Amino acid sequence: MSFTYSNSVLNFRAINRSNCFHKNGHHEGCHTLNNSYLLIFALIEIVLSQIPNFHKLSLISIVATIMSFTYATIGIALSIAKIAEGGHQRTSLTGIPVGKDMPSAEKMWNTFSAIGDIAFAYSFCPVLLEIQDTLRSSPPENKVMKRASTVGVSASTLFYMICGTLGYAAFGNDAPGNYLTGFGFYEPFWLIDFGNLCIVIHLLGAYQVFIQPFFAFVENWSKEKWPQNKFITQEHSLGKVKINIFRLTWRSVYVVLATLVAMIFPFFNSFLGLIGATTFWPLTVYFPIEMYISQAKIQKNSFTWIWMKVLSLACLIVSLVAAAGSIRGLVVSVESFKLFQSMS
Template identity: 50%
Template sequence: AGTVWTASAHIITAIIGSGVLSLAWGIAQLGWIAGPATLLLFSSITYYTSRLLSDCYRHHSTGKRNYTYMEAVNAYLGRRMEWACGIVQCVMLCGATIGYAITASISMVAIRKSDCLHKRGHAASCKFSTNLYLVGMGVAEVVVSQIPNFHKLAWLSVLAAIMSFLYASIGLGLAVARVASGTWGKGETSSSLTGVEANGMDKIWRMCTAIGDMAFACSYSAILIEIQDTLRSTPAENKVMKKASGVAVSVSTVFYLLCGCFGYAAFGNRAPGNMLSASGFYEPFWLIDLANVCIVIHLVGAFQVTAQPVFMRFEAWASNKWPDSEFVTKEYRIRLPAAIFGGKSAPAGFTVNPLRLVGRTALVTAATVVAMAVPFFNDVLALLGAVSYWPLTVYFPVEMHIAQSKLIRRSSGGGGRRRPPANWIGLQLLNLVCLVVAIAAACGAIRGLSHSLLAYKPFMFEQ
């Protein structure tokens, strides 16, 4: 049974991931005013709508639990909206696993590059492909994905949260050290209120991509209901979840502002897309290596936290469709030979389900292949943020709250005509503004991806 602290750890693991590494670049595109303001705005919207969503875990009249995000949507908005939500949620969760795989592989390459530059000098040509490391990441995730009852491994989420704090703190500390050295704000590291200077349309596209990156950094609604389902029933789950969301969003926002602002102050308008891995810091090399090791450990856990709802949904669908199939339902016990344990009696072993083995392996493999095809950090994150933030973080929570509260029925004008109340108008305005922002961010991300693909040769293991 989970508590406010385990729920906070799960949320922080989901939030403080790939997104924190791109914030210096994002603020560089938007400038000192719009950058932090945009980040605060997204965090505030996320926290507000997460409170609305947490009230949808139990049906307001029957008290029936909704164990997943899709069940909550079905309970309040109907079957069609449940299907729409399911499609968007799966796209977002699968896309997030791709983003985590890309980021982890970049960090692995950064460790090798850091050692190369330390030995041969910062002017040396140390270029390595991420593909070999993506394959290694995929193999590791296939193994971890076979663990049954993954939801009981709260320690993995806590470990991942600790790793995220550690590497974010290292990045922040290095940025603060560079700012304190007095070399910032001059020449190549100059910054401005309006951000990077570029021609008209290029500036707009960059700003849209930065907005998408920030939206992705603040997203976790897709797994909120699943996390809430791990909480004990007393005190009330929605109250505990609201506290957990408050803790997690507050902590992550402070980290984001510090990392983004100090990163921009340290690098100025030349801020790299990935502060710890893309031409950012080089020394002390051992500390850079430690930070990137922490990133890899964190993202192995975050990958699984994000992928588990997809696994479970697929397996539940297969169980309902083929309930009598041994391939789908039967568990095979694997006993390890006693020789492995020096002749002593072996443990009881573990169970393997054919569907779990084949299905999860296929899903992880697909994510790995896509990551190898489009390993573009900032643009992929921006596209994920654009696609997922508005429907999952804003639209569905707002519409479920309206249905739950019956806002339209509460207000009527003269002549018996119903007049929408002010809070309904405000919620729909929030919906509309976030939709427009999401469309703009998606356009910026697609434009960036198209430009990057022109010069990229996929599936090459040498550079």
Template identity: 50%
Template sequence: MSSNGYMITFGIAEVIFSQIPDFDQIWWLSILAAIMSFTYSSVGLGLGIGKVAENRSFKGSLTGISIGTVTQVGTVTGTQKIWRSMQALGAMAFAYSFSIILIEIQDTIKSPPAEHKTMRKATTLSVAVTTVFYLLCGCMGYAAFGDNAPGNLLTGFGFYNPYWLLDIANFAIVVHLVGAYQVFCQPLFAFVEKWCARKWPKNGFVTSEYKIGVPFFGVYQLNLFRLVWRTVFVLSTTIIAMLLPFFNDVVGILGAFGFWPLTVYFPIDMYISQKNIPRWSNRWLGLQLLSFTCLVVSVVAAVGSMAGVVLDLKTYKPFKTSH
């Protein structure tokens, strides 16, 4: 089946929401997305627990999927199991992608108390809660289905009943992704627009704002460059998504490429510089070892995810089938 219609609809929604001028103006969308995330995660966890209770046993094994298991893309071989394990590292690394927007969020926090103190508490709580949810959903999903566990418990036809609950959960997924798209893209939008404004300060297309009255909203500041650039960006990502509708594989690739440089290397390098940590000291060596280990994880995850995309492309026809 083709999922292009859903992707196009999602892209149209993102074109509209992308015209929100500033990051701090999407706070309501971020809260809504967070609520939706808790909703579908709780549904998935609850259904997983219910399935385990129905089976009266835990499926799967500590070593993961068994060699010889038949999947949508063929029989799992020893080599493919290695690729899958490497790809899983990329999927886990993608969970750290929140780090790239921490500074943007911190800039929107009021003080006192100091922004970094509030952010530290919020980050600690957020990471703890999401870690618990990730582990519970992943473990209960695998315990419920074992080697036949789908890549996505709610949309991968792991569960079929109750229909109404699955509909609510999948609706929550859509709303969550609409908001998450904006949370991650708004900082990029702002960076490009500020750079262009500094580069061409006298260009009316780039810097001019036009006031437009919008019913039930008030006055909207229209910028032609913002309208064109953000629309082109969303259209481009939508087309790429239609070309490569492999959720887990693409998430693994994105996680692999973004994890080490953005989450590990630059923060560690800045920390060393800020604290004036002496070169070759025990702390310096420990931080460098951590950075190198995460680099190896990123490289391994990237290789595994790319191998997964190659396998998917063998059974996929562009713009005609979904995975």
């Protein structure tokens, strides 16, 4: 989950720099080390990681959802304000034109990496099974999940497509990877701060939604492996709170290790693309398609079987291309970074 750390740092430092620019003027560099922001994020996650299981995340999930729509709305409003100021930004259907500042090979690799970023948007799919497991059996879980997925994906797609198109219209070919952390908007600084804070809160919740199934897997496996080990199985009461020493220890260690990885490799966009590329095809495309073919007993070489196989192959090619672009981006970034010295 290093990508959540990297993205949270982008937003923490955006808050710091917008305040610095507001106070000292835009001529100031306002640069600072990112490690302090990573430590703040990690400390909060250590506390949140003690939530015992996925079923207890409803409040955090609701807050994260509200934050998501809040910062998207702020981004849309700021984009409209930027566009209304005039001064047309350079835009084109194919993005930055190939030329002196953008060689064709560089644009190709950036495009591949961007495909990985898009694929990463589908990383929520494996969590759907965990969500469905928390639902009551009446009405049927599959019908509830189908309706919830349709509404959720449609709303998210609408908001983020608007953010993407208006953001590009506002910034043009200079649009940053995360446009709320771009500094085309210096005022109103407090609104930018609030938007970036909403993203941080969203990421705090998103981290838990994605990592809790992994926590549960490790802990259930450990209990089955060593059922007589009291360190692993025994629950201690502290008022109304139940504390398991193994859960407390291993989850805290995991967060610490993830924080160290984020400090060592502070390459947000390339990591995001690589994670998206490597998880998109197997988890979002291949296994669901194969399960559907088996469950629905679709006849081999039938029209439906063929086009689903073609879809799977096309998505595999997308994943491979995106992975290649992201790996190349990581290699380029590694050449210029200093260990534990990531600066904003």
